[in-house]
Amino acid sequence: MTTPEQPGGKRKAAARTARVKRPVPARSGPIRTGAQLPATAPAPQAKQGAPKKRKSAPREGQPASLSSQVSADIQLEEIIINEAVANAIRTANKVLADTVAQGRLAAELFRQGDYNMQDVPVDLEILGKRVLKLTRELGDTTLNILEQLLKKATQTPTTPPAGLKGSVPPFPAGKNTASAGANQAPPSSHAAPPPPGNGLDLIVQFAGTVKARALPSPLWKPSRPTLPKQLSITPMLHMAGTAAPITVVTFEADLTGKLIATVTVPDKQPPGIYSGMIVPDNADAPLGVLTIEIVA
Amino acid sequence: MGPGGQTVFAPAEPQAGSLVARYASATRAELVRYLAIKGSAPFLGELMADYPGRGGKMMRPAICIANARIFGDGLGEDYAPAIRCGAAIEMLHNALLIHDDVQDGSEERRGRPTLHAMHGVPLAINAGDALMFSAFQPLLDAVRPMGSEVARQVLDVTLTMARHTAEGQALELGWRDRNVTDLTDADYLQMALKKTAWMGMIWPAQLGVIIGSAGLVDPDRVLRFGYFLGLAFQIEDDLRNLSADPGYGKERNGDLREGKRTLMLIHVRRACTDTERERLDGFLGRQRNARPANDVLWLADLMHKLGSIDHARQVAHAMAGAAMHEFAVAYAGQPPSEDMDYLGGLASWVFARP
Numbered sequence: 001m002t003t004p005e006q007p008g009g010k011r012k013a014a015a016r017t018a019r020v021k022r023p024v025p026a027r028s029g030p031i032r033t034g035a036q037l038p039a040t041a042p043a044p045q046a047k048q049g050a051p052k053k054r055k056s057a058p059r060e061g062q063p064a065s066l067s068s069q070v071s072a073d074i075q076l077e078e079i080i081i082n083e084a085v086a087n088a089i090r091t092a093n094k095v096l097a098d099t100v101a102q103g104r105l106a107a108e109l110f111r112q113g114d115y116n117m118q119d120v121p122v123d124l125e126i127l128g129k130r131v132l133k134l135t136r137e138l139g140d141t142t143l144n145i146l147e148q149l150l151k152k153a154t155q156t157p158t159t160p161p162a163g164l165k166g167s168v169p170p171f172p173a174g175k176n177t178a179s180a181g182a183n184q185a186p187p188s189s190h191a192a193p194p195p196p197g198n199g200l201d202l203i204v205q206f207a208g209t210v211k212a213r214a215l216p217s218p219l220w221k222p223s224r225p226t227l228p229k230q231l232s233i234t235p236m237l238h239m240a241g242t243a244a245p246i247t248v249v250t251f252e253a254d255l256t257g258k259l260i261a262t263v264t265v266p267d268k269q270p271p272g273i274y275s276g277m278i279v280p281d282n283a284d285a286p287l288g289v290l291t292i293e294i295v296a
Numbered sequence: 297m298g299p300g301g302q303t304v305f306a307p308a309e310p311q312a313g314s315l316v317a318r319y320a321s322a323t324r325a326e327l328v329r330y331l332a333i334k335g336s337a338p339f340l341g342e343l344m345a346d347y348p349g350r351g352g353k354m355m356r357p358a359i360c361i362a363n364a365r366i367f368g369d370g371l372g373e374d375y376a377p378a379i380r381c382g383a384a385i386e387m388l389h390n391a392l393l394i395h396d397d398v399q400d401g402s403e404e405r406r407g408r409p410t411l412h413a414m415h416g417v418p419l420a421i422n423a424g425d426a427l428m429f430s431a432f433q434p435l436l437d438a439v440r441p442m443g444s445e446v447a448r449q450v451l452d453v454t455l456t457m458a459r460h461t462a463e464g465q466a467l468e469l470g471w472r473d474r475n476v477t478d479l480t481d482a483d484y485l486q487m488a489l490k491k492t493a494w495m496g497m498i499w500p501a502q503l504g505v506i507i508g509s510a511g512l513v514d515p516d517r518v519l520r521f522g523y524f525l526g527l528a529f530q531i532e533d534d535l536r537n538l539s540a541d542p543g544y545g546k547e548r549n550g551d552l553r554e555g556k557r558t559l560m561l562i563h564v565r566r567a568c569t570d571t572e573r574e575r576l577d578g579f580l581g582r583q584r585n586a587r588p589a590n591d592v593l594w595l596a597d598l599m600h601k602l603g604s605i606d607h608a609r610q611v612a613h614a615m616a617g618a619a620m621h622e623f624a625v626a627y628a629g630q631p632p633s634e635d636m637d638y639l640g641g642l643a644s645w646v647f648a649r650p
Binding site: 082085087088089091092095096098099100103106 | 485486519611
């Protein structure tokens, strides 16, 4: 089947057989195109209808203060770009694109060295973070030392001023810790109640048949992350010192973060008040004292 | 030397009271401050302050300061960092001029003997080196309060400029010294981009953008504007050298005698006959001092005859037009201001400058 000839087909065929105009290769010989043209006149090709005619580019932002020569070159209604100008701009754009591409490649190559200016802000950021961390740690350490010093100072027994009665607590009795039981102040650096936010909520449960209740006392949060299984308690001594200590206490945490202590009270445990110190195995300071009362 | 032992700079060439005159005056004041070491550095301080004190168009600092004010909403009247950058640009520019004069064997600069002609090559090169490194002082003083990111950007564009400028200078010197004749317009444009446009227009504009926007605007935004402006400037400069008025302190046809590869030379070699090309290559193959004066005149005449001058002028105007277009793109949306008027008028000023 033969495709019917379309209108204008002859024109197209003629166009195909017409002389194809290709750009003259560089360095192949004299290029006089545009050289003899007056700067203000349109190119001869344009007059002959050669495809070098373009509509004017958008004029926004074009400064009004063109030189007279440039003003003459650029017609307000329509710009006819002659080949010399078109080539110059095309070449200039290609030169810039090539140079920028080479610059990027060079920058990439230089980056492969040990150090590059591009890395400066990253390094500064890392340095800044390190300085902040160090400062924070130094600050924490200093505050801890001051806190310890303050507590040591407040716990140091001093002679009461002469004539002042009842305003200074008595000196410790000096009883044997093992026999003194709960009368003995716990050897804790957390002797003071924890400030708001530093306290640890404690829920006490009892296992066994003996009736008992917990006597609330404040606990400190551990100074470092601690699992419930890392907690232990010193034997819960009888306040009067006449009964055997309670030794079986287990710890767990509930979903809200509260500490649950389960005290297993032997069946024949005598009534009275028992207490023991809760101690984490990753720190020396106890968290506080667990006190219970076994009811008759 | 002026009162108090301070360097007295030549009067500003721009019209008194104009924007450029104000920027030039502020920049020169900074230059005086940074170059006030004459007494304390024998054989150096005086030489460092010599070229900056001979005056100049101050176009580069003005481009920097204008960009800083356009892109710096909060910069206001206090644009001291931009002025310091302007001083750094002038110091670096003059340092390169000292070295340029040595490399070219030039005898005069701005109407007076070149530095090496007065003090010898070793001291001149040393002063150029010192001026080059001293330029980093005002640059660092300008960016110090602005933080590390701005400093990084400034050093980045400065190092890029330094590399391109050195490459451009190497191309020009290499072509001349190795008598490279087979060059195209593209070769020339690349050389002009690196040697002239990057140092003279792109870098000052980029510094201004960084300083003004505190590093928030991409400095490459003004690259194409600076590029086309620089090309127009360089081609016009080359054309003027062949004219009856080659410019202050310059010799007519000096570029031809020097064998400088210009757009006109590349064109004329391409357009001439084989016989003419043989004579031209013979002329270019000689040492500068051995090039006959009548051959210089013959070459200048040939350039006129074969349309090389017209061709170059047309390309220069095309580059100026491209620069105007790129200006409209790069500064789109900026409110009208004195600085916008100045930058927008630079492309036409290239042809109207004194």
